[in-house]
Amino acid sequence: MITKMERREFLKLGLAITGVSVGGGFLSVVSNLKGAFASTEEYRKKYPYKPHYTMLIRQNRCIDCGECMKECVKTNNVPGYGYRTTILERYEKNAIGLKREFIPMLCMQCNNPPCVRACPVEATYKDKRTGIVRMHYEKCIGCKTCILACPYDARYFNDERHAIDKCDFCFDARLSKGMKLPACAKVCPTKARVFGDLSNPNDEVFRIVHQMQKAVWVLRPEVGTKPNVFYTTSDREVSDEK
Amino acid sequence: MKNKVIFMSFGILIFFSTFTYAAGRKIVPGDIIFTAPVKSVIFSHEIHVNKEHISCNICHSTIFNTRALNLQKNKNFNMKSFCKGRYCGVCHNGKIAFSVKTQCARCHIGVRGFERSDRAVKIPKMSSFMPKNALKFGTGNFEAVFSHKKHIGVHCNNCHTKIFPFKYTVGSITMNAIKNGQYCGKCHNGKIAFSAINCLICHSKLSKQNRHTAKH
Numbered sequence: 366m367i368t369k370m371e372r373r374e375f376l377k378l379g380l381a382i383t384g385v386s387v388g389g390g391f392l393s394v395v396s397n398l399k400g401a402f403a404s405t406e407e408y409r410k411k412y413p414y415k416p417h418y419t420m421l422i423r424q425n426r427c428i429d430c431g432e433c434m435k436e437c438v439k440t441n442n443v444p445g446y447g448y449r450t451t452i453l454e455r456y457e458k459n460a461i462g463l464k465r466e467f468i469p470m471l472c473m474q475c476n477n478p479p480c481v482r483a484c485p486v487e488a489t490y491k492d493k494r495t496g497i498v499r500m501h502y503e504k505c506i507g508c509k510t511c512i513l514a515c516p517y518d519a520r521y522f523n524d525e526r527h528a529i530d531k532c533d534f535c536f537d538a539r540l541s542k543g544m545k546l547p548a549c550a551k552v553c554p555t556k557a558r559v560f561g562d563l564s565n566p567n568d569e570v571f572r573i574v575h576q577m578q579k580a581v582w583v584l585r586p587e588v589g590t591k592p593n594v595f596y597t598t599s600d601r602e603v604s605d606e607k
Numbered sequence: 608m609k610n611k612v613i614f615m616s617f618g619i620l621i622f623f624s625t626f627t628y629a630a631g632r633k634i635v636p637g638d639i640i641f642t643a644p645v646k647s648v649i650f651s652h653e654i655h656v657n658k659e660h661i662s663c664n665i666c667h668s669t670i671f672n673t674r675a676l677n678l679q680k681n682k683n684f685n686m687k688s689f690c691k692g693r694y695c696g697v698c699h700n701g702k703i704a705f706s707v708k709t710q711c712a713r714c715h716i717g718v719r720g721f722e723r724s725d726r727a728v729k730i731p732k733m734s735s736f737m738p739k740n741a742l743k744f745g746t747g748n749f750e751a752v753f754s755h756k757k758h759i760g761v762h763c764n765n766c767h768t769k770i771f772p773f774k775y776t777v778g779s780i781t782m783n784a785i786k787n788g789q790y791c792g793k794c795h796n797g798k799i800a801f802s803a804i805n806c807l808i809c810h811s812k813l814s815k816q817n818r819h820t821a822k823h
Contacts, residue, residue: 429717430645454719462705465712554645555711 414496416562418474418534420550421570421581423599426557427452427467433549433558440538440548441530447521449532450549469557471549472519472532473584473592474498483514489529496593497536502528516588534560563593573597632657634736636675640716640724643679647721648714650695659704663773670697674764734759742775749782751809753791765794 429452437443437450450471457464478498480489488504489511491497505528512520512529523530534540535547550560561570574581574595583592635652655661667673671694678684678694689696689707695714698704705713716724737755744751758766767773770793785792785803794800795809807813 425711428645428711428715429719430715431718432645452717452719454717463710463713465716467712467717 414494415564416495417564418495418497418540418593419561419563419570419574420471420534420547420594421559421561421573422469422594422596423557423559424466424468424596425598426555427469428555428557429454429467430554432552432554433469436548436552437532440535442525443530444523444525447523447530449519449530468596469549470517470519470584471594472498473517473590473594474532474534476591476593477589479514479516479588479590480511480520483510485510489531492536495534495536495540497534498531499533499536500529500531502526502530505529516585516590570595636736638724639675640721641676641679641684642721644685645715646718647716647724649716649720649724650714664768667773668768670694672764672769673767674762677764737763738775744777744780748813749810750812751780752811753809761794 431452433450434448434452437448441449443449450469453468453470455466455468457466474497476491476496478489478491481491481498485508486504486506488501488506490499490501492499507522507527507529509522509529512522520529520531522528535544535549539547546560547558550558559570559573561568563571563574565571573579579597581595581597583595633656635656637652639650639652641648641650655666656663671678684694686707688694689699692700696707699707699714701708707714734756737759739756741752741754741756744753770790780790782803784790785795788796791809792803795803797804801808
């Protein structure tokens with residue numbers, strides 16, 4: 366258990382987040398070891414989310430089996446031309462040994478969301494209670510400004526809804542109905558996606574994000590979006606996870 | 608303890624085969640892409656045989672049979688078994704080759720990899736990687752000839768390695784054993800293929816000699 370005092374100390378230190386910047390396209394992810402802060406005390410005060418929904422992606426676990434995407438499509442009626450979550454692949458011909466890497470992607474549910482700022486009609490908003498970036502589908506005029514504003518390519522225009530659609534951590538389809546996990550985190554066979562509450566010291570996500578032994582990073586820290594989707598690696602045995 | 612012995616003997620065999628196979632590149636089956644339980648995992652004969660110089664017998668006499676995608680029908684063809692040293696885990700344990708607990712995306716090529724492979728990977732015809740030359744057993748008049756070419760219609764799995772190893776070994780087969788339904792006799796029993804009574808088909812030298820004496 367981490368005490369309140371300790372927690373404050375942690376936060377003062379700033380959480381060590383090793384940055385990964387996405388230069389140009391997502392496929393050219395280059396590791397830059399510039400420090401960035403995940404959620405400083407200032408942000409904790411400003412966004413008193415309870416629960417503070419967060420996803421931690423243990424990137425080296427992803428094997429691109431596609432189960433998360435399949436389940437997401439089923440749960441949220443995502444059409445074939447769009448996605449709420451996807452998996453990026455990177456292949457480095459000259460790497461020693463392992464040359465392939467899969468990077469699961471979804472809406473980062475930013476604390477500082479550029480899409481919300483860009484929307485002219487407040488159709489997309491930061492939910493005051495959960496911190497999830499959600500949609501008022503009926504308000505959306507389909508201008509697609511938010512698609513351009515999003516640095517993570519996490520939004521698409523849904524023809525059937527005639528509105529922009531995006532990941533909401535399955536809030537509408539699952540969380541609001543009392544289920545604990547988004548569809549993708551539930552089905553992932555390698556537990557590459559860990560879903561939790563960043564404000565709960567007993568939560569695995571809290572414990573991993575608030576430590577410094579193992580690198581935890583966010584995508585494109587330089588754009589200042591303060592994502593709530595964190596990335597790390599895991600050395601635990603696959604069969605231990607079940 | 609039992610495991611240790613197996614590992615040791617694998618180590619020796621791999622070491623040994625490095626020498627025997629270093630000379631010629633082997634023609635091998637194309638990449639095998641497993642799709643269950645998860646999509647998808649690549650197994651490359653090219654890398655295991657021609658780059659790592661592992662001989663066919665090491666895998667095919669004890670670990671795998673020789674029909675693609677048979678393995679994935681087994682319920683226990685999964686990571687748990689591999690971690691316990693079965694299947695791929697016999698070698699991928701961090702000692703002989705990188706461990707299955709690491710470098711997931713080296714074996715797992717995912718949905719994307721599977722989609723690419725459909726178009727990119729050509730599985731060579733079975734016939735293109737069987738030994739081309741006939742194998743001769745015995746000497747003198749009773750020399751018998753086995754030709755892979757004449758068995759093109761039979762899948763490798765029917766012989767390898769249930770009946771024969773992937774290695775030419777002179778002197779292991781006897782006529783008595785054949786008559787008792789072993790080796791060639793597993794099929795050449797008059798039911799699956801012509802019966803062993805037809806001496807001359809296999810012992811072709813005998814037939815030439817007979818013709819020769821008949822002329823006199």
